Amino acid sequence: AQKITQTQPGMFVQEKEAVTLDCTYDTSDQSYGLFWYKQPSSGEMIFLIYQGSYDEQNATEGRYSLNFQKARKSANLVISASQLGDSAMYFCAMREYSGTYKYIFGTGTMLKVLA
């Protein structure tokens, strides 16, 4: 069964440092999409970055980059130069197609940026 695993329930990082949030996935599909979302305490889910299974280059969006290792089935999010406003819950998600598109979410990682 398709599955997303985020093994880090919580992490701390010092302001201005880089941090990596882990995500591994399990799927038998050849075509799939991987997403990262940020959820501040206010509750809204904010889309950060996308990686397609056939993309050869790692995705980047500003300070966010996705370290995609297809053979290891991992899609780690790297946040460079952490800011206090990065403190939030981060979710890894996979979009798979089986007749219709479905999203599967990981359990999330709570990131706290320290001043």
Next chain:
Amino acid sequence: KAGVTQTPRYLIKTRGQQVTLSCSPISGHRSVSWYQQTPGQGLQFLFEYFSETQRNKGNFPGRFSGRQFSNSRSEMNVSTLELGDSALYLCARQTPQRNNQPQHFGDGTRLSIL
């Protein structure tokens, strides 16, 4: 900003009551998905509607139902509320048939059951 408006933002109900939540995606987006988010279970998929038809359904009891109108607005109804239904309910719009398009979420409705 995300093109999804959920109302109300907060709701308090008591056990046994029923509740209806609303979700309106921006014009032209016909696909709407609902999720329940709780601290213990994380984000769980409820159902997806596309052009007024339920296209996908998660593993929730029949007390959870939904519908979609011709203007793409969707409602979710929960009957005979239980304490465990306390959660953040998120609605998301998505662009179908495009694998690289993310879901965009509303701010959610925070439901508390007393």
